[in-house]
Amino acid sequence: MDAERVSVDAMIQLIHVSKVYDRRAALSDVTLDIEKGEFVLLMGPSGAGKSTLLRMLIGAERPDQGQIFVQGKNVTKLRPSEVPYLRRRVGSVFQDFRLLPKKSVSENVALPLAVQGVSPADIRRKVTEALRAVGVEHKRDQLPHSLSAGEHQRVCIARAIVNGPTVLLADEPTGNLDPALTGEIIELFKLINARGTTVVVATHDPHVMGLVNRRVITLVGGVLAPDPQVPA
Amino acid sequence: MRLLAYVCREAWANVRTNRTTTAVAILTTAFTLACVGIFLLVYVNLRNATGWLQDDIKIMVYLDDQLPDEAAVQLEGKLRADRMVASARFISKAQALGEFRTQFPADSHLLEGLGENPLPASFVVTLAPTARSPESVKRWAERVRTIAGVAKVDYSQEWIDALAGTIRYLELAAIGVGVLLSAAAVTIIGNTIRLTLFARREEIDILRLIGATRAFIRVPYLLEGALLGACGSAVSLLVLKIGFEWFRQQIQTTGRFGDLGSYLTFFPPSVCVALVGIGMGLGIAGSFVSVRRFGEGRA
Ligand SMILES: Nc1ncnc2c1ncn2[C@@H]1O[C@H](COP(=O)(O)OP(=O)(O)OP(=O)(O)O)[C@@H](O)[C@H]1O
Ligand SMILES: [Mg+2]
Numbered sequence: 237m238d239a240e241r242v243s244v245d246a247m248i249q250l251i252h253v254s255k256v257y258d259r260r261a262a263l264s265d266v267t268l269d270i271e272k273g274e275f276v277l278l279m280g281p282s283g284a285g286k287s288t289l290l291r292m293l294i295g296a297e298r299p300d301q302g303q304i305f306v307q308g309k310n311v312t313k314l315r316p317s318e319v320p321y322l323r324r325r326v327g328s329v330f331q332d333f334r335l336l337p338k339k340s341v342s343e344n345v346a347l348p349l350a351v352q353g354v355s356p357a358d359i360r361r362k363v364t365e366a367l368r369a370v371g372v373e374h375k376r377d378q379l380p381h382s383l384s385a386g387e388h389q390r391v392c393i394a395r396a397i398v399n400g401p402t403v404l405l406a407d408e409p410t411g412n413l414d415p416a417l418t419g420e421i422i423e424l425f426k427l428i429n430a431r432g433t434t435v436v437v438a439t440h441d442p443h444v445m446g447l448v449n450r451r452v453i454t455l456v457g458g459v460l461a462p463d464p465q466v467p468a
Numbered sequence: 469m470r471l472l473a474y475v476c477r478e479a480w481a482n483v484r485t486n487r488t489t490t491a492v493a494i495l496t497t498a499f500t501l502a503c504v505g506i507f508l509l510v511y512v513n514l515r516n517a518t519g520w521l522q523d524d525i526k527i528m529v530y531l532d533d534q535l536p537d538e539a540a541v542q543l544e545g546k547l548r549a550d551r552m553v554a555s556a557r558f559i560s561k562a563q564a565l566g567e568f569r570t571q572f573p574a575d576s577h578l579l580e581g582l583g584e585n586p587l588p589a590s591f592v593v594t595l596a597p598t599a600r601s602p603e604s605v606k607r608w609a610e611r612v613r614t615i616a617g618v619a620k621v622d623y624s625q626e627w628i629d630a631l632a633g634t635i636r637y638l639e640l641a642a643i644g645v646g647v648l649l650s651a652a653a654v655t656i657i658g659n660t661i662r663l664t665l666f667a668r669r670e671e672i673d674i675l676r677l678i679g680a681t682r683a684f685i686r687v688p689y690l691l692e693g694a695l696l697g698a699c700g701s702a703v704s705l706l707v708l709k710i711g712f713e714w715f716r717q718q719i720q721t722t723g724r725f726g727d728l729g730s731y732l733t734f735f736p737p738s739v740c741v742a743l744v745g746i747g748m749g750l751g752i753a754g755s756f757v758s759v760r761r762f763g764e765g766r767a
Contacts, residue, residue: 294677316682323679333677334670351680353471395678 246305247272247403247434248293253302255288255458262288263299263458270436272402275429277448278438280455286438287330289455290405293436294326295319307402324352327396327433329406335380335391342367342376345394366394370424386417390424397428404428406437410444422447475684479691482664490696493660497700498707500653501747505708507642513732514635520731521628522600527609528622529556529591535617540589543617547591552599552608557592561585588619602629650750657696657754661689665762672762686759690752697751701744709734 248270255263263285270276278286291297292304295311304311311322335344342363349359367373370390375383383391389409396404406425410418422437422444429435437444445452454461483490529547531540540558547556559567564587595605609621665672675685712734719732735743 296677320676320679320681323677328677330677333674336671336674347674348678350474351471351675351678351684353474355470399679 245271247274247307248436249303249305250289251303251305253289253292253299253304255285255292255297255299261458263455266302266455266458266460268453268460270434273429273432273434275426275435275448275450276437277445277450277452278436278455279442279445279452280440280461282440283457284440284455285458286440286455287407288458290328290330290407290436290438293403293405294328295322324348324399325401326403326405327399327401329389329392329396329404329409331408331411333392335388335395337380340377340379341372341383341391344380344391345398348395348399362398362400363394366398367391369397369428370394385413386420389413389417389421393421393424393428397433401433403434403436406435408439408441409437410439410441415443418444419447471684475687476691479688479695482668482688482692483695486660486664486667489660489663493656493696494699494703496656497653497696497747497751498703500649500656500704501701501743502704502707504642504646504649505704505743506711507638507645509708509712509735511635511638511642512735514631514638516733517731518628518631518635521624521631522602523597525595525600525605525623525628527593527595527605527612528620529593529612529618530588530620530622531590532617532619533588535589539617543615544591546615547593547612552596552604554594554596556594559590559592561587561589564588564590602632650746653697653700653747653750654754654757657693657700657751658758659754660696661693661755662758662762664692665689665758669762682763686763689755689759693751693753693755694748695751697747697749697754698744699747700751701747704747705735705740705743 246269248268250266250268253263253266254261266285266289278289280286288297292299293306293311295314299312302312306322306326309322314322335341336347339347345363345366346359349362354362363376364373367376370393372383372387372390372394375387375391380388380391393406393409396406404425409425410421413421418441425435425437426448437448531543535543544556544558547553562585565585568587595608599605599608605623609623612618613621672685712732716732720730
């Protein structure tokens with residue numbers, strides 16, 4: 237497939253993207269398409285550039301070379317004032333993206349809506365929906381420190397989907413969870429994907445690959461590995 | 469509107485959680501601004517004083533000793549006709565002697581030995597309000613000095629001029645001190661805001677990731693700065709007012725300076741409001757600097 241063409245169906249498109257940190261390439265000439273409604277696993281060893289790639293998709297990092305399109309919009313050319321609007325359409329679950337410790341579960345999940353000035357009634361409705369979707373509705377009034385690791389991650393996912401984003405990005409969402417919990421969280425992502433959201437999960441955990449059984453994109457040392465693992 | 473309410477609540481939460489830092493910031497800002505305020509107060513009062521002195525200025529036009537009465541009457545007519553003159557009061561030689569005796573009773577024997585009354589007749593002239601500036605007083609005096617029959621024209625301009633000169637220096641000093649201490653206030657508030665920003669950096673990062681606009685993230689801190697500046701300014705005014713009243717009381721009880729106490733004025737309400745506004749502006753400037761610096765190099 238010719239990646240230079242801006243595909244109408246592509247939700248995410250990278251064209252010859254490179255990024256160098258301190259003379260070390262974090263990404264070299266990465267070109268790839270992710271279609272609308274896809275569930276993609278971004279695999280690769282530590283330091284392969286997975287996080288860097290995801291961070292670029294939400295405008296937290298800019299490539300040194302190449303173009304990145306999200307929903308047909310060139311995010312490498314976004315003005316700083318436009319970045320927040322991109323992030324309202326792209327939900328993210330990142331490792332260092334914790335819950336606010338002094339706010340309750342429902343307040344945390346409500347935050348993406350609150351910053352947009354959504355009415356309290358709509359916030360209540362959408363927060364309930366999101367919490368129900370991840371199965372922690374009963375914890376809505378608790379503070380984050382009283383949650384288990386799995387519950388904590390579910391609340392983070394609820395916060396990422398409360399806006400009804402078209403894309404959900406997750407960086408090591410199962411990084412500190414045991415295998416059983418990892419399975420549950422992956423099932424949750426599958427469920428969200430089944431409702432039409434494009435999902436990209438970055439992980440170095442091969443165990444996850446067995447659970448997902450979908451398209452895998454592999455990065456090694458910032459270079460895209462050929463795509464052999466698409467299961468039949 | 470909803471966003472504004474949210475943002476205000478955040479700012480208030482910041483202030484509440486950092487009560488000690490907030491109090492310290494307000495007090496140090498207040499102290500700094502009070503120093504500026506003292507300068508300003510002295511300046512305002514001295515300026516008022518020169519205004520009064522200038523308004524009060526009396527010009528003594530002394531007549532030639534040998535001048536006949538008719539010529540004096542003529543001169544009076546001439547002075548009264550002058551548009552720059554508000555009033556002219558004639559003091560005859562006898563009246564001058566009488567005044568001298570009542571003012572300096574202990575020294576009246578000095579005149580006795582001289583036999584004839586040595587004091588000249590004079591006019592006490594007050595100029596019209598529009599002609600009271602130092603320059604026009606000077607010009608008028610020079611013109612009158614050349615009139616036949618006028619021996620001497622005297623007025624207390626010199627020391628009024630000296631006072632005005634002092635005030636000009638004071639003005640420069642006030643500007644210098646004001647700029648310096650205002651910069652200090654900006655720094656103090658800026659540092660306080662920086663502490664808050666640092667304490668909440670994780671929350672700020674989270675807000676960024678969920679798509680909060682820069683304005684939404686910044687406004688609570690700018691509001692906090694505004695609040696600190698306004699409170700600091702208000703506290704400094706309060707302290708100044710208390711100090712001012714105490715000072716005035718002190719002056720009046722010692723009574724050494726006559727009724728000077730009743731001439732002293734504090735800032736009028738409009739100026740107080742403006743000063744609180746300036747404090748608010750300084751606070752916003754301080755927090756703006758910190759917020760800008762904090763935001764640099766972050767996505
Ligand atoms: N802000 C940064 N400054 C300097 N180097 C960085 C920065 N971010 C990433 N890197 C480097 O870029 C390379 C790719 O990092 P990245 O975090 O994308 O890898 P990763 O695949 O997510 O690894 P992990 O599985 O450990 O999370 C690494 O060598 C890392 O040290
Ligand atoms: Mg990573």
